Amino acid sequence: MAAELPKKQTPLALRKPGQGNTLVPITPDVCFGGEKLVLIGGPCAVESQSQILETALAVKNGGGVMLRGGAWKPRTSPYDFQGLKEEGLLFLAKAREATGLPIVTEVLDPRDVAIVSEVADMLQIGSRSVQNFPLLREVGLTNKPVLLKRGMMTTVDEWLAAAEYILAAGNANVVFCERGIRTFDSTLRNTLDVGAVAVLKQKTHLPVIVDPSHAAGDFRYVAALARAAVAAGADGLLVETHCHPADALSDAGQSLTPEQFAQLKTECSAVASAVGRVL
Numbered sequence: 001m002a003a004e005l006p007k008k009q010t011p012l013a014l015r016k017p018g019q020g021n022t023l024v025p026i027t028p029d030v031c032f033g034g035e036k037l038v039l040i041g042g043p044c045a046v047e048s049q050s051q052i053l054e055t056a057l058a059v060k061n062g063g064g065v066m067l068r069g070g071a072w073k074p075r076t077s078p079y080d081f082q083g084l085k086e087e088g089l090l091f092l093a094k095a096r097e098a099t100g101l102p103i104v105t106e107v108l109d110p111r112d113v114a115i116v117s118e119v120a121d122m123l124q125i126g127s128r129s130v131q132n133f134p135l136l137r138e139v140g141l142t143n144k145p146v147l148l149k150r151g152m153m154t155t156v157d158e159w160l161a162a163a164e165y166i167l168a169a170g171n172a173n174v175v176f177c178e179r180g181i182r183t184f185d186s187t188l189r190n191t192l193d194v195g196a197v198a199v200l201k202q203k204t205h206l207p208v209i210v211d212p213s214h215a216a217g218d219f220r221y222v223a224a225l226a227r228a229a230v231a232a233g234a235d236g237l238l239v240e241t242h243c244h245p246a247d248a249l250s251d252a253g254q255s256l257t258p259e260q261f262a263q264l265k266t267e268c269s270a271v272a273s274a275v276g277r278v279l
Contacts, residue, residue: 010160012167013174015205022205024145024173026102026121030065032145032175032207037272037279038236040104040209041261042068044251045081046088054243056095058258063265063279067092067101068238071116072108073250074128081249089119096121104147104238110138117142127151127179127214130162140169147238149177149211156196160204176200176208177238178229180215189217189254192225194232201233209236213254219245222256223264230271230279239264 024032032038041059046052046069056067071088073081084091092103102121107113108129116123122145129135130151139146146166150159163174178197180190192215200208210229216222226237242248242255256264265279272279 010157010164012172013160013163013204013206015203019205022172022207024175024207026066026145030102032209032235035276035278037230037234037268037277038066038209039064039265039268039279040066040068040236040238041241043070043242043248043255044240045070045073045083045249046091046105047084047249049091049094051243052091052095053098055241055258056099056101058243059241059261060099060101062241062258062262063269064239064241064261065101066122067095067099067103068105068124068240069095069103070106070250072106072112074106074108074126075250086115089116093119107135107139110134113138113142117144120144122147122175125149125162127154130154130159133165136162136165137169140166140171142171143173144171145173145175146171147175147177147209149179150181150193150196152180152182152190154181156199156203163204163206174206175235176204176206177211178208178215178234179211179238188215188221190215192216192228194228197229197232197234207235208233209238210234211238213238213240213251213256217254219254219256219260222254223260223267226264226268227271230268230277231275233275237264237268
């Protein structure tokens, strides 16, 4: 059993005795940490203006309240599609204008935090960047809510320490996102650690959501993992959605169609109701 970090190393992230849940508002209608869960949908990457707009409309019609999409994409190979960058941000802004959905997108480099913050309603720190400490400090200096994904090999306490960098820099609006970890089992792309969701809901006052898409790596299992996440106490879901998954430039195999996204919403709403929540 891994030794826990001393509480003095993460005083801002840990829940104090009697402390309630911290709410992280995005807009007047979208807030993490309350009774209502936040359903986020959208493609892995912004590929074109028409693609992100079509998907944004599908997400809204399917019950999503927030749009995801990567303008910058960290890829294992330097030859894979790396995103449209500034142009992608422009396309996201136009999709928000057309649908009213607030947007969350990843920032990879401390030098890009300012430009991404000008457009995004929420900044995502991806799994590969969870211990990029200069980046964590930089987003901590903004007033933008931060979605902090768990690293592929990151322990819960290391994840809490990453959040502490953001909190210590002055940004109190942090949301954890469990996305699966690497284990000995290769059945799925990653192993979804639903236990970590339950643990974090006890250890921290900050909201915790789940990305079942990156955990599954296969669209056939995304809805089942999403249901498990809601049952475990997650405050929301981050689901990859694409109107034409077979044509997606990244993560095609794990992307849901609009119809599958809407069905996931229906199924997870029933689970949420059973545990006293609303989706």
